[in-house]
Amino acid sequence: MPFVLHGIAMPQDAFTALSLCNNATLRRATRKLGQLYDDVLAASGLKATQQGLLYQIHVGEEPAMGAIATALVMDLSALGHTLKPLIRDGFVETFADSNDRRIKRVRLTPLGRQKLEEAMKLWRVAQQRFEDMVGKEQAASLRAALDRIAALDFDLPPAAP
Amino acid sequence: MPFVLHGIAMPQDAFTALSLCNNATLRRATRKLGQLYDDVLAASGLKATQQGLLYQIHVGEEPAMGAIATALVMDLSALGHTLKPLIRDGFVETFADSNDRRIKRVRLTPLGRQKLEEAMKLWRVAQQRFEDMVGKEQAASLRAALDRIAALDFDLPPAAP
DNA sequence: TCTCCATGGTGGCATATACCACTAAAGATC
DNA sequence: GATCTTTAGTGGTATATGCCACCATGGAGA
Numbered sequence: 001m002p003f004v005l006h007g008i009a010m011p012q013d014a015f016t017a018l019s020l021c022n023n024a025t026l027r028r029a030t031r032k033l034g035q036l037y038d039d040v041l042a043a044s045g046l047k048a049t050q051q052g053l054l055y056q057i058h059v060g061e062e063p064a065m066g067a068i069a070t071a072l073v074m075d076l077s078a079l080g081h082t083l084k085p086l087i088r089d090g091f092v093e094t095f096a097d098s099n100d101r102r103i104k105r106v107r108l109t110p111l112g113r114q115k116l117e118e119a120m121k122l123w124r125v126a127q128q129r130f131e132d133m134v135g136k137e138q139a140a141s142l143r144a145a146l147d148r149i150a151a152l153d154f155d156l157p158p159a160a161p
Numbered sequence: 162m163p164f165v166l167h168g169i170a171m172p173q174d175a176f177t178a179l180s181l182c183n184n185a186t187l188r189r190a191t192r193k194l195g196q197l198y199d200d201v202l203a204a205s206g207l208k209a210t211q212q213g214l215l216y217q218i219h220v221g222e223e224p225a226m227g228a229i230a231t232a233l234v235m236d237l238s239a240l241g242h243t244l245k246p247l248i249r250d251g252f253v254e255t256f257a258d259s260n261d262r263r264i265k266r267v268r269l270t271p272l273g274r275q276k277l278e279e280a281m282k283l284w285r286v287a288q289q290r291f292e293d294m295v296g297k298e299q300a301a302s303l304r305a306a307l308d309r310i311a312a313l314d315f316d317l318p319p320a321a322p
Numbered sequence: 323t324c325t326c327c328a329t330g331g332t333g334g335c336a337t338a339t340a341c342c343a344c345t346a347a348a349g350a351t352c
Numbered sequence: 353g354a355t356c357t358t359t360a361g362t363g364g365t366a367t368a369t370g371c372c373a374c375c376a377t378g379g380a381g382a
Binding site: 192195196203208225227237241261264265 | 329
Protein backbone atom coordinates (compact mmCIF):
# COMPACT_ATOMS: atom_id res chain seq x y z
CA MET A 1 0.00 0.00 0.00
CA PRO A 2 1.59 3.26 -1.09
CA PHE A 3 2.41 5.76 1.59
CA VAL A 4 -0.26 8.41 1.70
CA LEU A 5 0.85 11.93 2.44
CA HIS A 6 -1.99 14.26 3.30
CA GLY A 7 -4.54 12.24 1.40
CA ILE A 8 -2.62 12.23 -1.87
CA ALA A 9 -1.63 8.82 -3.18
CA MET A 10 1.92 8.82 -4.49
CA PRO A 11 2.69 7.67 -7.99
CA GLN A 12 4.96 4.66 -8.09
CA ASP A 13 6.85 5.21 -11.29
CA ALA A 14 10.06 7.10 -10.60
CA PHE A 15 10.03 9.08 -13.82
CA THR A 16 6.44 10.25 -13.47
CA ALA A 17 6.85 11.04 -9.79
CA LEU A 18 8.11 14.49 -10.61
CA SER A 19 5.50 15.06 -13.28
CA LEU A 20 3.12 16.61 -10.80
CA CYS A 21 5.50 19.45 -10.16
CA ASN A 22 5.68 22.31 -12.66
CA ASN A 23 9.10 23.37 -11.47
CA ALA A 24 10.60 19.89 -11.39
CA THR A 25 9.41 18.97 -14.89
CA LEU A 26 10.82 22.23 -16.20
CA ARG A 27 14.21 21.57 -14.59
CA ARG A 28 14.35 18.01 -15.84
CA ALA A 29 13.56 19.05 -19.42
CA THR A 30 16.15 21.82 -19.09
CA ARG A 31 18.79 19.31 -18.04
CA LYS A 32 17.85 17.12 -20.98
CA LEU A 33 18.08 19.86 -23.53
CA GLY A 34 21.11 21.38 -21.86
CA GLN A 35 22.95 18.11 -22.27
CA LEU A 36 22.15 18.04 -25.98
CA TYR A 37 23.12 21.65 -26.66
CA ASP A 38 26.26 21.43 -24.50
CA ASP A 39 27.30 18.28 -26.31
CA VAL A 40 26.89 19.83 -29.75
CA LEU A 41 28.49 23.11 -28.70
CA ALA A 42 31.43 21.43 -26.95
CA ALA A 43 33.45 21.67 -30.14
CA SER A 44 33.42 25.46 -29.79
CA GLY A 45 34.70 25.34 -26.24
CA LEU A 46 31.60 27.20 -25.05
CA LYS A 47 28.74 26.00 -22.92
CA ALA A 48 25.29 26.51 -24.42
CA THR A 49 24.53 29.12 -21.79
CA GLN A 50 27.67 31.03 -22.74
CA GLN A 51 26.73 30.94 -26.42
CA GLY A 52 23.30 32.28 -25.51
CA LEU A 53 24.85 35.04 -23.44
CA LEU A 54 27.22 36.08 -26.22
CA TYR A 55 24.25 36.18 -28.55
CA GLN A 56 22.24 38.25 -26.10
CA ILE A 57 25.11 40.72 -25.77
CA HIS A 58 25.54 40.84 -29.53
CA VAL A 59 21.88 41.55 -30.13
CA GLY A 60 21.69 44.08 -27.35
CA GLU A 61 24.34 46.27 -28.96
CA GLU A 62 26.39 47.12 -25.90
CA PRO A 63 23.63 46.42 -23.39
CA ALA A 64 23.78 47.34 -19.74
CA MET A 65 24.27 44.42 -17.39
CA GLY A 66 20.97 45.18 -15.75
CA ALA A 67 19.20 44.99 -19.08
CA ILE A 68 20.76 41.62 -19.85
CA ALA A 69 19.81 40.29 -16.44
CA THR A 70 16.23 41.46 -16.88
CA ALA A 71 15.93 39.95 -20.35
CA LEU A 72 17.34 36.64 -19.08
CA VAL A 73 15.24 36.75 -15.91
CA MET A 74 18.46 36.31 -14.02
CA ASP A 75 19.72 37.81 -10.78
CA LEU A 76 22.14 40.64 -11.58
CA SER A 77 24.85 39.37 -9.28
CA ALA A 78 24.54 35.91 -10.81
CA LEU A 79 25.00 37.44 -14.24
CA GLY A 80 28.13 39.14 -12.95
CA HIS A 81 29.55 35.76 -11.97
CA THR A 82 28.52 34.21 -15.27
CA LEU A 83 30.30 36.90 -17.26
CA LYS A 84 33.61 36.35 -15.50
CA PRO A 85 34.88 33.33 -17.49
CA LEU A 86 33.87 35.05 -20.73
CA ILE A 87 35.80 38.17 -19.74
CA ARG A 88 38.74 36.06 -18.59
CA ASP A 89 38.79 34.23 -21.93
CA GLY A 90 38.66 37.50 -23.85
CA PHE A 91 35.25 37.10 -25.48
CA VAL A 92 33.56 40.05 -23.80
CA GLU A 93 34.56 43.23 -22.07
CA THR A 94 32.73 45.67 -19.85
CA PHE A 95 32.95 49.43 -19.68
CA ALA A 96 31.25 52.21 -17.78
CA ASP A 97 28.25 53.97 -19.28
CA SER A 98 29.08 57.52 -20.31
CA ASN A 99 25.98 59.00 -18.70
CA ASP A 100 25.68 56.99 -15.52
CA ARG A 101 28.78 55.56 -13.91
CA ARG A 102 26.75 53.03 -11.94
CA ILE A 103 25.87 51.31 -15.20
CA LYS A 104 28.24 48.75 -16.73
CA ARG A 105 27.82 48.00 -20.41
CA VAL A 106 28.96 44.81 -22.12
CA ARG A 107 30.23 44.22 -25.63
CA LEU A 108 31.78 41.41 -27.57
CA THR A 109 35.45 41.64 -28.43
CA PRO A 110 36.56 40.77 -31.98
CA LEU A 111 37.50 37.36 -30.60
CA GLY A 112 34.04 37.14 -29.06
CA ARG A 113 32.35 37.91 -32.37
CA GLN A 114 34.41 35.24 -34.03
CA LYS A 115 33.61 32.74 -31.30
CA LEU A 116 29.91 33.56 -31.52
CA GLU A 117 29.89 32.90 -35.27
CA GLU A 118 31.59 29.58 -34.74
CA ALA A 119 29.15 28.68 -31.98
CA MET A 120 26.09 29.74 -33.97
CA LYS A 121 26.92 27.15 -36.61
CA LEU A 122 26.91 24.46 -33.95
CA TRP A 123 23.84 25.94 -32.29
CA ARG A 124 21.91 25.46 -35.53
CA VAL A 125 22.85 21.79 -35.53
CA ALA A 126 21.52 21.41 -32.00
CA GLN A 127 18.31 23.27 -32.88
CA GLN A 128 17.88 21.02 -35.92
CA ARG A 129 18.49 17.85 -33.88
CA PHE A 130 15.83 18.84 -31.39
CA GLU A 131 13.31 20.14 -33.92
CA ASP A 132 13.75 17.08 -36.13
CA MET A 133 12.58 15.02 -33.16
CA VAL A 134 9.71 17.13 -31.89
CA GLY A 135 8.71 19.06 -35.02
CA LYS A 136 9.15 22.75 -35.82
CA GLU A 137 5.62 23.73 -34.87
CA GLN A 138 5.76 21.87 -31.59
CA ALA A 139 9.06 23.53 -30.77
CA ALA A 140 7.72 26.99 -31.63
CA SER A 141 4.60 26.37 -29.57
CA LEU A 142 6.69 25.29 -26.60
CA ARG A 143 8.94 28.34 -26.82
CA ALA A 144 5.91 30.59 -26.89
CA ALA A 145 4.52 28.93 -23.78
CA LEU A 146 7.88 29.19 -22.04
CA ASP A 147 8.11 32.89 -22.93
CA ARG A 148 4.74 33.44 -21.32
CA ILE A 149 5.99 31.74 -18.18
CA ALA A 150 9.16 33.83 -18.16
CA ALA A 151 7.04 36.97 -18.48
CA LEU A 152 4.73 36.15 -15.56
CA ASP A 153 4.65 38.64 -12.74
CA PHE A 154 4.53 36.78 -9.43
CA ASP A 155 5.03 39.97 -7.47
CA LEU A 156 7.89 38.48 -5.49
CA PRO A 157 9.12 40.98 -2.94
CA PRO A 158 12.89 41.46 -3.39
CA ALA A 159 13.21 42.06 0.32
CA ALA A 160 10.53 41.49 2.93
CA PRO A 161 10.41 44.32 5.48
CA MET B 162 20.83 48.46 -39.86
CA PRO B 163 20.91 45.34 -37.77
CA PHE B 164 23.98 43.20 -37.96
CA VAL B 165 23.28 40.23 -40.17
CA LEU B 166 24.85 36.95 -39.21
CA HIS B 167 24.75 34.35 -41.94
CA GLY B 168 21.70 35.84 -43.56
CA ILE B 169 19.56 35.84 -40.42
CA ALA B 170 18.33 39.22 -39.30
CA MET B 171 18.62 39.61 -35.55
CA PRO B 172 15.64 40.57 -33.49
CA GLN B 173 16.04 43.81 -31.64
CA ASP B 174 14.01 43.23 -28.55
CA ALA B 175 16.20 41.89 -25.79
CA PHE B 176 13.57 39.65 -24.28
CA THR B 177 12.58 37.98 -27.53
CA ALA B 178 16.18 37.60 -28.65
CA LEU B 179 16.46 34.31 -26.84
CA SER B 180 13.06 33.14 -28.01
CA LEU B 181 14.53 31.49 -31.06
CA CYS B 182 16.50 29.09 -28.92
CA ASN B 183 14.73 26.09 -27.42
CA ASN B 184 17.37 25.65 -24.76
CA ALA B 185 17.55 29.30 -23.76
CA THR B 186 13.80 29.72 -23.43
CA LEU B 187 13.67 26.59 -21.29
CA ARG B 188 16.40 27.89 -19.00
CA ARG B 189 14.84 31.31 -18.67
CA ALA B 190 11.45 29.84 -17.75
CA THR B 191 13.21 27.51 -15.31
CA ARG B 192 14.85 30.48 -13.60
CA LYS B 193 11.50 32.22 -13.42
CA LEU B 194 9.67 29.31 -11.88
CA GLY B 195 12.65 28.38 -9.72
CA GLN B 196 12.56 31.82 -8.19
CA LEU B 197 8.88 31.45 -7.33
CA TYR B 198 9.18 27.96 -5.86
CA ASP B 199 12.38 28.82 -3.95
CA ASP B 200 10.73 31.91 -2.54
CA VAL B 201 7.68 30.01 -1.30
CA LEU B 202 9.77 27.08 -0.01
CA ALA B 203 12.30 29.32 1.73
CA ALA B 204 10.29 29.07 4.94
CA SER B 205 11.14 25.36 5.10
CA GLY B 206 14.86 25.98 4.73
CA LEU B 207 14.92 23.83 1.59
CA LYS B 208 15.49 24.80 -2.01
CA ALA B 209 12.78 23.67 -4.41
CA THR B 210 15.22 21.25 -6.00
CA GLN B 211 15.92 19.73 -2.59
CA GLN B 212 12.22 19.34 -1.87
CA GLY B 213 11.83 17.62 -5.23
CA LEU B 214 14.73 15.31 -4.47
CA LEU B 215 13.35 14.37 -1.06
CA TYR B 216 10.05 13.63 -2.72
CA GLN B 217 11.72 11.52 -5.39
CA ILE B 218 13.56 9.53 -2.71
CA HIS B 219 10.38 9.12 -0.72
CA VAL B 220 8.40 7.83 -3.70
CA GLY B 221 11.24 5.57 -4.80
CA GLU B 222 11.17 3.63 -1.54
CA GLU B 223 14.90 3.37 -0.91
CA PRO B 224 15.93 3.91 -4.54
CA ALA B 225 19.41 3.38 -5.86
CA MET B 226 21.32 6.53 -6.68
CA GLY B 227 21.53 5.48 -10.29
CA ALA B 228 17.77 5.11 -10.49
CA ILE B 229 17.23 8.58 -9.07
CA ALA B 230 19.74 10.08 -11.48
CA THR B 231 18.03 8.36 -14.42
CA ALA B 232 14.57 9.49 -13.34
CA LEU B 233 15.80 13.06 -12.91
CA VAL B 234 17.80 12.94 -16.14
CA MET B 235 20.78 14.02 -14.11
CA ASP B 236 24.42 13.05 -14.21
CA LEU B 237 25.11 10.52 -11.44
CA SER B 238 28.11 12.38 -10.09
CA ALA B 239 26.09 15.61 -10.02
CA LEU B 240 23.41 13.83 -8.01
CA GLY B 241 26.10 12.72 -5.61
CA HIS B 242 27.09 16.33 -5.07
CA THR B 243 23.49 17.42 -4.73
CA LEU B 244 22.79 14.85 -2.03
CA LYS B 245 25.67 16.02 0.16
CA PRO B 246 23.96 18.99 1.88
CA LEU B 247 20.87 16.84 2.50
CA ILE B 248 23.02 14.14 4.10
CA ARG B 249 24.94 16.76 6.07
CA ASP B 250 21.68 18.25 7.35
CA GLY B 251 20.39 14.84 8.36
CA PHE B 252 17.46 14.59 5.95
CA VAL B 253 18.71 11.59 4.00
CA GLU B 254 21.14 8.75 4.46
CA THR B 255 22.74 6.29 2.09
CA PHE B 256 23.50 2.62 2.58
CA ALA B 257 24.92 -0.18 0.50
CA ASP B 258 22.60 -2.51 -1.43
CA SER B 259 22.50 -5.99 0.10
CA ASN B 260 22.87 -7.74 -3.28
CA ASP B 261 25.36 -5.52 -5.09
CA ARG B 262 27.90 -3.53 -3.11
CA ARG B 263 28.44 -1.10 -5.99
CA ILE B 264 24.90 0.15 -5.55
CA LYS B 265 24.14 2.88 -3.01
CA ARG B 266 20.55 3.23 -1.90
CA VAL B 267 19.01 6.37 -0.43
CA ARG B 268 16.30 6.83 2.14
CA LEU B 269 14.79 9.64 4.12
CA THR B 270 15.56 9.85 7.81
CA PRO B 271 12.70 10.53 10.26
CA LEU B 272 13.83 14.16 10.18
CA GLY B 273 13.75 14.03 6.40
CA ARG B 274 10.20 12.70 6.34
CA GLN B 275 9.16 15.47 8.69
CA LYS B 276 10.94 18.08 6.57
CA LEU B 277 9.33 16.72 3.40
CA GLU B 278 5.86 17.00 4.92
CA GLU B 279 6.55 20.57 5.93
CA ALA B 280 7.90 21.39 2.48
CA MET B 281 5.00 19.71 0.66
CA LYS B 282 2.60 22.15 2.31
CA LEU B 283 4.59 25.03 0.91
CA TRP B 284 5.03 23.31 -2.43
CA ARG B 285 1.25 23.19 -2.82
CA VAL B 286 1.12 26.95 -2.30
CA ALA B 287 3.69 27.46 -5.05
CA GLN B 288 1.83 25.10 -7.38
CA GLN B 289 -1.39 26.98 -6.68
CA ARG B 290 0.23 30.36 -7.28
CA PHE B 291 1.53 29.25 -10.65
CA GLU B 292 -1.60 27.38 -11.73
CA ASP B 293 -3.84 30.26 -10.67
CA MET B 294 -1.94 32.39 -13.17
CA VAL B 295 -1.68 30.03 -16.11
CA GLY B 296 -4.62 27.70 -15.52
CA LYS B 297 -4.64 24.05 -14.44
CA GLU B 298 -5.12 22.67 -17.93
CA GLN B 299 -2.37 24.81 -19.38
CA ALA B 300 -0.03 23.71 -16.61
CA ALA B 301 -0.86 20.05 -17.12
CA SER B 302 -0.39 20.39 -20.87
CA LEU B 303 3.00 22.01 -20.35
CA ARG B 304 4.16 19.31 -17.92
CA ALA B 305 3.17 16.65 -20.46
CA ALA B 306 5.18 18.39 -23.17
CA LEU B 307 8.15 18.76 -20.85
CA ASP B 308 7.97 15.08 -19.92
CA ARG B 309 8.12 14.19 -23.60
CA ILE B 310 11.23 16.32 -23.96
CA ALA B 311 12.84 14.73 -20.93
CA ALA B 312 12.14 11.30 -22.41
CA LEU B 313 13.70 12.06 -25.81
CA ASP B 314 16.58 9.84 -26.83
CA PHE B 315 19.24 11.94 -28.51
CA ASP B 316 21.68 9.06 -28.59
CA LEU B 317 24.42 11.12 -26.99
CA PRO B 318 27.58 9.06 -26.74
CA PRO B 319 28.81 9.08 -23.12
CA ALA B 320 32.37 9.03 -24.41
CA ALA B 321 33.45 9.51 -27.99
CA PRO B 322 36.24 7.07 -28.98
C1' DT C 323 40.38 -19.43 -12.35
C1' DC C 324 41.80 -15.46 -14.79
C1' DT C 325 41.15 -11.57 -17.72
C1' DC C 326 38.48 -8.15 -19.77
C1' DC C 327 34.50 -5.27 -19.90
C1' DA C 328 30.72 -2.95 -17.85
C1' DT C 329 28.54 -0.73 -14.00
C1' DG C 330 28.05 2.29 -9.89
C1' DG C 331 29.81 5.75 -7.38
C1' DT C 332 33.45 9.38 -5.55
C1' DG C 333 36.29 13.41 -5.81
C1' DG C 334 37.97 17.24 -8.42
C1' DC C 335 37.13 21.05 -11.21
C1' DA C 336 34.34 24.12 -13.68
C1' DT C 337 30.15 26.64 -14.93
C1' DA C 338 25.09 28.10 -13.60
C1' DT C 339 22.48 30.45 -10.47
C1' DA C 340 20.39 32.71 -6.24
C1' DC C 341 20.56 35.45 -2.07
C1' DC C 342 22.72 38.87 0.90
C1' DA C 343 25.68 42.63 2.58
C1' DC C 344 28.10 46.22 0.97
C1' DT C 345 29.75 50.26 -1.87
C1' DA C 346 29.39 53.90 -5.33
C1' DA C 347 26.55 56.80 -7.99
C1' DA C 348 22.32 59.14 -9.17
C1' DG C 349 17.76 61.07 -8.10
C1' DA C 350 14.39 63.06 -4.91
C1' DT C 351 13.30 65.84 -1.15
C1' DC C 352 13.97 69.30 2.26
C1' DG D 353 23.74 72.34 -0.54
C1' DA D 354 22.76 68.45 2.49
C1' DT D 355 20.44 64.31 3.42
C1' DC D 356 17.87 60.38 2.33
C1' DT D 357 16.35 56.91 -0.92
C1' DT D 358 16.96 54.25 -4.90
C1' DT D 359 19.68 51.99 -8.36
C1' DA D 360 23.62 49.27 -10.31
C1' DG D 361 27.02 46.29 -9.52
C1' DT D 362 30.70 43.46 -6.67
C1' DG D 363 32.20 39.89 -3.63
C1' DG D 364 31.07 36.15 -0.70
C1' DT D 365 28.70 31.98 0.03
C1' DA D 366 25.84 28.29 -1.12
C1' DT D 367 23.37 25.07 -4.05
C1' DA D 368 22.69 23.03 -9.04
C1' DT D 369 24.81 20.66 -12.52
C1' DG D 370 28.05 18.46 -15.95
C1' DC D 371 32.35 16.20 -17.38
C1' DC D 372 36.37 13.47 -16.36
C1' DA D 373 39.63 10.36 -14.08
C1' DC D 374 39.69 6.97 -10.95
C1' DC D 375 38.43 2.97 -7.97
C1' DA D 376 35.58 -0.97 -6.38
C1' DT D 377 32.49 -4.42 -7.69
C1' DG D 378 30.07 -7.59 -10.65
C1' DG D 379 29.31 -10.09 -15.09
C1' DA D 380 30.89 -12.36 -19.33
C1' DG D 381 33.94 -15.04 -21.77
C1' DA D 382 38.10 -17.72 -22.53
